[in-house]
Amino acid sequence: MRKSYLAVTLLILASFILASCAQATPAPAANKLEDVKNRGILIVSSDPAYPPQSELVEDATRAADTKCSSDQQTADELRGFDIDVSKEIAKRMGVEVCFVTPDWTLITAGNWADRWDISVGSMTVTPERMENLYFSQPYYTTPAAFFVHVDNTSFSQPSDLSGMKVGACTGCTYDAFLAGTLQIPGETMNYVVKDAQFTGYETDLNALQDLTLGDGVRLDGVLTAEPTGQGTIADGLPLKQLGDPVFFEYLAAAFDKNSTLDPIPLAQEVSRILAEMHADGTMEKLSQQYYGLDLTSAAGEFDLTQLKQW
């Protein structure tokens, strides 16, 4: 009887293992770019938690002839600025785009284990991230700005928040800015807010949500992307922007340095496509569509070679 238990256990384990075997990679390719072209799909990671960059589409239907696997999302199931940029990259590479939606932490950690090829997720180029990731030509820039409750009258400029309770996402660039450690290639930082009592949140939106409880209840201010903050104001949150943006981030596509196949040719090809999109006005059109202003020209002029990645 013991044997039959063991047999059943082994059988279940074997089926589990076989299920993962079925997704083994096809014919070997020399590098990631070739691999993507052989497969005919570009797997993009994008967490649909950040509208208007990326959000999910509720009534979407999967295309019948899709090459995306069942745990990947097809082109129509997500929408947003990042999503449109991803679709355009895939289109110009002549492949289908598929999306996976892991948490932001898992994307920035690197070591993607070849589960996806590229992150098109408005990721800021920072020296820390460059340890694990390669970056493409930036595709746009995001202004970072402070937001306070509408009832507040005591602050008139960002530096007034020095020593106050300021919230932001944990482990992101805003966290580093408040800590005075943020470095962005091609930009000199001016850390206007000093010694803030920092509160970290899973994402910016949670911080903004906490700020709506009232002026100074849990937070005095939040540092986040200007479009994100303005977006929540448009949704009816009782907030207002405090002064001008304090810095600009260059946002780029990213690639895993530790992927099995060499990712550099793919990174170069995507950079070439992004530069092309800057040059022919596609990028500016998308920026106007989603943000109502051109956030892309500085990104188009960014000199990628200064990062000395390859």
Added chain:
Amino acid sequence: MAVDTMRSFGPPGPDPDISMGQKLMELERRARLIHALQVAVVWVVLFMILGLALMLLNFDPQYVRDHFGFVLQGLWVTIQLALISITFATILALLGALGRLSTSSIAQGVSGFYISLFRGTPLLIQIYLIYLGLPQIGRQFQELGMQQLGQLFTLTAFQSGVLALSLNYGAYMTEIFRAGIQSISYGQREAASAIGMNRMQIMRRVILPQAVRIIIPDIGNQFIAMQKDTALVSVMGIWELTFRANRLARQESKFMEMFVTAALLYWILTVVSSWLESRLERRLAHAYER
């Protein structure tokens, strides 16, 4: 007088003792009914208070109506995750308990270590380690030329979730199984071995069938806990209840609306499963009914 004691042998008539007993039972039944009604009233009142609290929130019911269907689609993924994981966890727990109770030092050591490791670390960390860490071990095998073996370490998000949930709950449930097995009196073992059963037969034919009845309520309890812990696998981008609710909430900053919707769905799910569990429990108790 002797004639009095002969009364019960006469023709059957109304027996004062029996009718009094029936009256007492009737009274007791009514008292139970009133009690149940009172409990129901308390529930209704609490429901109303909860509803009132929800109305005090900055709440937009129309948003819930519009997006309920999309969140609901995640329920099936949640159920799948929980069902598959509880199956594996039960198998692991049985093996773990047998290991803990075995006389072999290796089996005892392995199961003790397993329980300690997986009960002693947070489930969320285990999920991250399995999803991020296992492929890196696989890479080492691949570099040694074992392509297929290395590939096995790269689990999909769903598989990673099932593995983490199974390992974590298996560790907790090992103790439940152990307690259940030990609760069967030692005399039964002795009796079984006296009629010539070996240790495996005793376990399978005598101990486990009785232990399962004792264990079932606890497994049900773990199953309910697990249904809610499946929310943690949303970090790997599995489109289950929490992921869908959370991402929709962010679209228009409707956090309360979507979190309440998800909470309600989890609640309904657990109510249904605890009802199913109580039915199963009653079935298994048949043999013990008088």
